[in-house]
Amino acid sequence: MRNLSIQPKVGHDTRAPSILLHAGTGGGHRTRPVYWPHMPLDVGAAVIATTRLSGDYNILTLDAPAIAAAAAPGQFVMIRTSAGSDPLLRRPFSIFEIVRDARGTPAAITILNKRVGVGTSRLACAREGDRFDVLGPLGRPFTPAAPPAEAWLVAGGVGLAPFATLAEALASLGTSTTLFYGARRAGELFRTEIFERLGVRLALATEDGSRGDRGLITVPLDRALAARGAAPVRLYACGPTPMMRAVAERAAAHGLACEVSLEQTMGCGLGGCYSCVVRVRGADGAPHYVRSCINGPVMDAASLVWEGLGH
Ligand SMILES: Cc1cc2nc3c(=O)[nH]c(=O)nc-3n(C[C@H](O)[C@H](O)[C@H](O)COP(=O)(O)OP(=O)(O)OC[C@H]3O[C@@H](n4cnc5c(N)ncnc54)[C@H](O)[C@@H]3O)c2cc1C
Numbered sequence: 178m179r180n181l182s183i184q185p186k187v188g189h190d191t192r193a194p195s196i197l198l199h200a201g202t203g204g205g206h207r208t209r210p211v212y213w214p215h216m217p218l219d220v221g222a223a224v225i226a227t228t229r230l231s232g233d234y235n236i237l238t239l240d241a242p243a244i245a246a247a248a249a250p251g252q253f254v255m256i257r258t259s260a261g262s263d264p265l266l267r268r269p270f271s272i273f274e275i276v277r278d279a280r281g282t283p284a285a286i287t288i289l290n291k292r293v294g295v296g297t298s299r300l301a302c303a304r305e306g307d308r309f310d311v312l313g314p315l316g317r318p319f320t321p322a323a324p325p326a327e328a329w330l331v332a333g334g335v336g337l338a339p340f341a342t343l344a345e346a347l348a349s350l351g352t353s354t355t356l357f358y359g360a361r362r363a364g365e366l367f368r369t370e371i372f373e374r375l376g377v378r379l380a381l382a383t384e385d386g387s388r389g390d391r392g393l394i395t396v397p398l399d400r401a402l403a404a405r406g407a408a409p410v411r412l413y414a415c416g417p418t419p420m421m422r423a424v425a426e427r428a429a430a431h432g433l434a435c436e437v438s439l440e441q442t443m444g445c446g447l448g449g450c451y452s453c454v455v456r457v458r459g460a461d462g463a464p465h466y467v468r469s470c471i472n473g474p475v476m477d478a479a480s481l482v483w484e485g486l487g488h
Pocket residue numbers: 253264268269270271272288289290291292293294295296297298335338339439440441442443474488
């Protein structure tokens with residue numbers, strides 16, 4: 178493995194050169210601009226390292242410096258997990274970390290992979306030197322909160338993945354940040370040290386009570402909401418749909434802005450196949466469909482129609 182390390186990025190610029198597209202929302206006449214901070218790249222990336230975290234989870238480090246340099250917090254890549262036809266389609270993954278060399282230059286990305294089926298099993302079994310086609314960065318990134326607002330990140334399981342890059346961006350803005358992170362058991366709370374290094378406060382919960390609060394992540398979240406001071410809070414959530422919905426409902430009840438990162442099934446990641454549509458309400462209150470790969474994956478929680486949302 179090359180001599181690379183994860184180093185905090187200083188002065189993250191979320192206003193990087195952008196490309197303005199006009200993407201239909203599926204409603205024919207309804208179009209609105211969709212921004213990719215950079216044109217996506219398709220690279221053949223070698224596996225630099227693999228780290229097994231548990232039976233189901235591993236971290237892959239991929240030699241993709243151009244994607245690493247272009248990525249904004251919350252963006253994702255589409256990975257071809259097989260050279261053959263099984264699976265035929267690429268699979269979407271959040272960019273977990275930007276790995277930098279000794280001079281701080283982005284050199285690689287990591288992926289936090291949870292094995293659930295054929296594609297993620299291939300990534301779970303990958304070895305150093307294997308190569309994967311990686312397309313990205315894709316999708317709408319998070320909007321990092323700036324002081325005096327606080328940022329509360331709410332992650333469930335593999336929903337931690339888009340938050341390491343967001344925590345970096347928040348740290349560079351000097352935003353006070355708390356990570357609410359829930360899992361089934363202590364052994365499935367991964368890489369909390371990344372966040373601690375960035376000065377992020379941790380509020381943990383496990384379903385079996387082996388670390389942090391016993392129960393769902395809403396236990397510490399509700400406690401924090403009840404004790405909240407005058408500072409405005411911006412919420413961010415990624416994880417199982419019921420968890421994101423619960424966070425969105427609390428945000429609405431407390432009048433707080435909330436962004437969620439959706440993990441819909443995706444066929445292309447580029448707006449071409451409509452496999453990823455979700456319903457949102459426009460200004461007129463009428464629901465219509467948008468493609469979560471280009472209008473998301475990060476979306477305003479208040480705009481989403483949660484009924485019928487998959488995953
Ligand atoms: C924007 C985005 C970012 C993502 N980031 C990550 C990440 O960082 N790490 C990670 O491990 N996964 C992530 N996912 C989910 C990941 O893409 C899916 O788990 C993967 O596509 C499943 O592929 P598979 O071939 O292993 O499973 P398949 O063999 O296709 O399916 C196996 C089972 O998994 C279920 N499944 C398929 N897709 C999803 C999904 N999106 N969510 C939940 N269950 C699913 C299927 O319904 C089926 O039951 C992300 C998804 C999106 C849309």
